Amino acid sequence: MNNDKLNLALERFVRRFEEFNTKVLEKFGKTIKKFEKLTPSQAHKLAQQMKNGRDIEKILADLERISELSRKDIEDLLEITAKENIDFANTYYEAKKMDKVSYEDSKQFQNLVKAVEKTTKGEFTNLSKTTALKLLKDNGKPLYLDIKKAYNEVIDRCVLAVATGQMDYQKAMYDTIKQLSSSGVKKVYYDNKGKQAYARRLDSSVRMNILDGVRQVNIGIQEQVGKEFGANGVEVSHHVNCAPDHIHIDGKQFGKKQFEKINNNLTRPVASMNCRHFVFSIVLGVSSPLYTKKQLEQDRKNNEKGFEYEGKHYTLYEGEQLQRKIELAVRQQKDLQIIAKSSNDKDTISKTQNNITQLTQKYKELSKISGLPTKMDRMRVVGYKRTSTK
Numbered sequence: 001m002n003n004d005k006l007n008l009a010l011e012r013f014v015r016r017f018e019e020f021n022t023k024v025l026e027k028f029g030k031t032i033k034k035f036e037k038l039t040p041s042q043a044h045k046l047a048q049q050m051k052n053g054r055d056i057e058k059i060l061a062d063l064e065r066i067s068e069l070s071r072k073d074i075e076d077l078l079e080i081t082a083k084e085n086i087d088f089a090n091t092y093y094e095a096k097k098m099d100k101v102s103y104e105d106s107k108q109f110q111n112l113v114k115a116v117e118k119t120t121k122g123e124f125t126n127l128s129k130t131t132a133l134k135l136l137k138d139n140g141k142p143l144y145l146d147i148k149k150a151y152n153e154v155i156d157r158c159v160l161a162v163a164t165g166q167m168d169y170q171k172a173m174y175d176t177i178k179q180l181s182s183s184g185v186k187k188v189y190y191d192n193k194g195k196q197a198y199a200r201r202l203d204s205s206v207r208m209n210i211l212d213g214v215r216q217v218n219i220g221i222q223e224q225v226g227k228e229f230g231a232n233g234v235e236v237s238h239h240v241n242c243a244p245d246h247i248h249i250d251g252k253q254f255g256k257k258q259f260e261k262i263n264n265n266l267t268r269p270v271a272s273m274n275c276r277h278f279v280f281s282i283v284l285g286v287s288s289p290l291y292t293k294k295q296l297e298q299d300r301k302n303n304e305k306g307f308e309y310e311g312k313h314y315t316l317y318e319g320e321q322l323q324r325k326i327e328l329a330v331r332q333q334k335d336l337q338i339i340a341k342s343s344n345d346k347d348t349i350s351k352t353q354n355n356i357t358q359l360t361q362k363y364k365e366l367s368k369i370s371g372l373p374t375k376m377d378r379m380r381v382v383g384y385k386r387t388s389t390k
Helices: 003-034 040-052 055-095 107-122 147-163 169-183 202-228 256-264 293-305 316-343 346-370
Strands: 131-136 142-145 186-190 196-201 233-236 253-255 279-282 307-309 312-314
Touching: 003 040, 003 055, 003 147, 003 169, 003 202, 003 316, 040 147, 055 107, 055 147, 055 202, 055 279, 107 202, 131 147, 131 169, 142 147, 147 169, 169 316, 169 346, 186 202, 196 202, 202 279, 233 256, 253 256, 293 316, 307 316, 307 346, 312 316, 316 346
Parallel strands: none
Antiparallel strands: 131 142, 131 186, 186 196, 233 253, 233 279, 307 312
16 A cells, blocks of 8 residues: 555544543543642542542543444555555556456455454454553552553542642652653553553554554455466565665565565564565566665665764664654653643643753754654644743
């Protein structure tokens, strides 16, 4: 699928869950604010009322609503991906003087897409049971709680802060605010024994899940049409600033068995673990490479030449990785400011805005020196509004 079109589709999916994350952080922040000026008895009474209320049920209902929207959109996205792959392959069918194929007339292609749909859509089923926020225990160990339990835990912390007579309620709750913003809503993954294996930010999880679905359709269609038109090789797609572990395969053609051996020995197999490469079925000696050796070599040299920044040499690939780190840091600060505003923590609001400004300036400076394109949308957080620090 065309990268621009794919990115637009991903944006639609991810934005929904970014908005949900903001809604959850704002709800927790407003909850913290409600206890700020209460007496211990008032705090205890309010805690019972809030725990028995339906605010969290409304938030979870919203999560189900956007999950259902995403399940429907997945069907369209994967079908479009399949059709584009088939259109690409029809060039080879024509070259072989074979009849063109179409998605509509092929039960095999349709069944492939339905199988991938089932797996991909499954990630969006009952999300409320697999989403959590990470708080920290007193001993510093992580505590993953579903949204409702996390809500009740934060209420208990508010009551405790009031009951212990803290002179500055906001300072007493700062660690909790920071923990919530650092966590965000996460998707929790479990192993075969039902034990938690790892957790990832929900919006990031959605992005990776959709990409995996698209890749599976790409691979499945390419393998099938390759068999039909007699493909005996593959071509790996090319992109600039390739990671060092994939530079030896970037943009090149291989025999099927040769590529299978190479791919099986990679720590990151192609099209997995954030790899941006795709593989296309080809006929060796007939299919002209999309990129010449000269073009690939020039891009490799440009990557290695890189740039100097703060007294250190970076390849362009390393520069992109540094950009991603800064983008993540900015998003985390914006999340922290959102919950700080909701809880009326003025000191944190001011600190985060200063941090956001400094990080954004560093990002622009890095991008200018390196010549790498800025991707300001990667620093966007739904619900964030710049605050004056004067």
